[in-house]
Each structure stands twice: as C-alpha cells, then as structure tokens.
Amino acid sequence: MSESCDLNGVYQFHGDTFEVTPTVKADFDKYGYIIIRNLLDVEEVDKVIKEFEDPSTAELLNNNKVKVSDCQGREAKMTIWGHPGNDVSGMISRSEKVAGTCEQLLGDEVYHYHGKLVTKEPFTGGAHLWHQDYGYWYINEILEPNMMTVFIALDKCEKRNGCLQIIESSHKCGRLDHKLEGQLTVTDPTRLDKIMDRFSMKYCLLNPGDALFFHCNLLHCSGQNSSAYRRWALLTVYNTVSNQSCKPHHHPQYIRLEKVPNTAIKSCDKFTDFTDKRILVPKTFDSKQVIPKTPA
Template sequence: MTITDTKIADLYPTRSGERTEVLDRPGPVVHGTAADGPMDAETLRHYEDKGYLLIDQLITPAELDELRAELKRLSTDPDARADERTIVEAQSDEVRSVFDVHRTNAVVKKIANDPRIVARAEQLLGSQVYIHQSRINYKPGFVGKEFSWHSDFETWHAEDGMPEPRAVSISISLTDNYSFNGPLMIMPGSHKKYISCVGGTPEDNYKQSLVMQGAGTPDPQTLTDFADEYGIDVLEGRAGGAIMFDSNCMHASNGNVTPFARSNVFIVYNSVENTCVEPFAAPAPRPEFVGSTDFSPAGS
C-alpha cells in the first residue's frame, strides 16, 4: 500500500501563516481501553493526561546486548556510514542516526514487530499499526548534539502527509538515561495543543532537519509560554527500559558533554486508519527511509 492523492481536510495547518498559532487538538489521545491490551486504566489515563509513559524494563539483558552490538557495528561499518540512511553530525562527523533499521536490520526488525511493543501501540491507537519510521539514535559522549524543541507530528503532517496525530513513538534505551547526558525532555500535557508554525518548507528540508531541526520549530516566546504552562519533565531511566510518547508532544534533548553516551532505538507506529496522503505543507514527500509508505500492519 502506498501514499494516495486523496484529499483530506487539513485540521492542522502549519508553515503558511505570518504568525504562530496555538490550536486545540480535537479528538482523543488514547483510542483503546484497558480491555484492549496489556496496559491498565491508570497507565492509559497517565498517557492521556501527560502524553507519555515509562516502561522500566521492556527488553531482556540478552536482547539489550544484541542491540548494543548492532549499535556499535553500524557506527563503524563503512558501507552503513556511506548510506543515505545514515546521518552524521555536522561538526564531529560522528554518526547521529541510522534510519530504516526495522527493514534493513534483522535484530531491530524483530524487536519492532514484537508483541510487547506492538500490542501497546495498538491499545493506545485503537487499531492495527504500521511502522512509519525507525532509527537508531546515537548521542556519543562529549560530541552528541541537541535536538531542538518540536512536535514530531507537525513535521510528519507537513512533510509526510500524516492526517492526524494518531501515532506513538517508542524510545528503547540502549544506555542509561541520566539527567545530565542529554535525555528526552517533554512538556507534559503539551500534546493537547498544536502549534502552527510560521515559514515555509524548503525543498529537500529533511537533509537539514535530520541534522538540526529548522522548519517547524516553534518560536521562543511560544515555547516559553508552553514551558510556563506545562513545565518540563526530564525522563531518566535504565538501559533496557523504554518511553512511549504521543506524536504531538513538545519535546527536545540537550547536547551530551558528559563521557556517558545516550543511545536508543526509536520506532514510530501510526494507525492503519491514519495512513499518509500527500504532504500538507511541503513540495514533495520525504524519502521512503524517513516516512514509510508501506502501510502493512506491524507484528503480522
């Protein structure tokens, strides 16, 4: 199945106006119930309210070792480094991310289709899910750069044609996340508001945005207002644990100036009832390795 040119009303306009606008998000965040999957009602309420949930230990020590071995191998493999799916830091030339790993890497493919993850995503989204994007993120000690504040959905809507924020990301920690080595930061509750950003989308914007977020980044005053209203949660956790968060959460991470790397496997699940159409605010869709057009259900 692939992207179609079906016309869908744009409920989340962005990158077209002259000033930033904050819009209410219509519809639910959680589409399933406690009876639909492994998570209880309290966990689902927390996700509905805060936009994220923590899983203390998702994968086994053996699985963690296996994923860490792939993390190391991919960062040093010359063929992998030369592939367009590998993004390197602009200054240090260290690997920043390797995309499309659920299709190119057998170890990640297995975990991406694992019922422990897929069942949670299906419960949150209320349907079968497919993998919109996957990557291994590296944030090596001393040189790992920051990710600016942004909503993933704003980018996926504008540049990939995702109609609604009926998607969830999971970050599986391959290293310990400390408060000081660039962990994920989320403004809890921010997922219930949508920031319509100013400025257009440059051609082939992904080449810049995968290295450093540009188009689709909210202005400082709006971010300040959000931080004042929602606060900032710094999400620490041990290797082998995971964070699941709503696609519209305002999130970021600091650079890593410590000796301790912060790396993770990152997988995006989108509802099969929310498949992508033509981009809403970009001249053309991003490449397949960034936004998949294979809508086959995960885990099947």
C-alpha cells in the same frame, strides 16, 4: 515552569506481557507519554547492541548516517530505515510489547512508519531543540496526529549525556508552527514560552532497556552530551492504518505490520541482515520536507 525528574505514568515490565489497563491508557492520554521500565531485559539490550556494534553493520550505518549540527560545534547522528526487517532490532519493533502496546494506546492497528538508531557520542553529541514530531510529519501530508514514537534506551540516559526532556501534557496544545534554526527545527518560541509557564518539564532519566512511549504532539528536546559516556537509543515510529499520508514521500505508506511474540527477540540470530529494512540514504532526502528529522 517547574523542572523535575519525577515522572508520571511510569510502569514496570514484568513477565512476558504488558497490559494496557484503563489506568495506563488514562495516563497516556493525560500526560502524552508513559514509561515502561525494563521493557527490554539485559539479554535483549545486549543483543541489539551486538547488532549495531557488529563491524559490518556498523560500516553500513556509518555510511548512511545523517549528521545534525546544533550550531554549537556538536552534532547528533542517526541512521534511518523504512521497514522493520527480520533482524534483532526488527523483532523489537514488531514485538507485541512494543507494537502491540502502541496499538492499544492509539486504539487502532499501527504500521511501521520508520525506525532509527540515534547516537550522541561522548563529548561531541549535539542537542536537539524543542519540537513536536508531528511538526515534521504534518509536512508529509499526514492529516491526523494519530502517531507515536517508542524511544528505547540502549545506554543509560542522564542529564549529562543528553537525556530527553519532555513537557507533560503539551500534546493537548495541538500542532504548533515550527521553523528552521540551522539544521534543527524548533517550535514557535512565543507559544513555547506560554506552554512552559503552564506545564511541567521533566527529565527522562532512563536505564538501558527502559522505553518512553510518547504522542507525536508531545513537546520534547535533549541536551548535548558533555560526558564521557555515549547515548544510544533505538526509536520506532508508528502510524495508524487510517492515517496514511496523502502523498508518497520518503517514509513508507501502509504495509501490514507482521507482529511477533516477545520471545522472537531472544530467538532471533540475525545481526547483520539489513536487506529488508530499506535504509534511507541521506542524499535522497528532499530538502523541502524539512529533513533530516531531529527526533531527540
């Protein structure tokens, strides 16, 4: 397996829109991801950080955090919500440059499956093992892997603070079996070794505002945060309308996503209104559904 930071499918956000050209779509289909640099500009990043650092919001998030141990004395933390809401982070998840881009990449109308703030704090942030997101969502009886995640860096993501690692084109291998190792879920190691022999592993080095759009079957992991710098990221998961779960579970069924223009992010002044987001309380999770999710 080769290791590199030389990513494919990297694009730059310019102006007010992002066009999913045939080349962009071909890169997503081939590699299982694209990266859009500066999807959020400095003002937009500052706004969402202001929201999550607001004392009242921070208290709410802290009271509902899922802590995931990596069995090496460290842990990653996340707060998960079911609906985008009308706050700043909700405007990002509902924006054309995020949700609209996902619709073009998946070729279908999408809805908000869930969102989360994932944090790796300095010196204590834990690792996540190699996995596919669809390894979890398959258990929720979602029949097709027509789903994707948008990972938006709120802090600089580097090797030393646990940036994402991906295996290019691994989404073409289909859904792999997963098993629990402590609180983490990891894919079948025998199959993983063979995949890593064939495909390239890449480090996703991101600056604040950069976004990774990736397919739900793309293998990914992340290391521990051994640095003095935190690693915060906003993640939004989308499912396609035709791919609803066959059973009710802790994530929402289809609710039409009311997309907003990209300008709605900067015009939004709601930093503490989580009323409509439906935060998932950890104690309500069903352990049979392999929860908590370990996204990155």
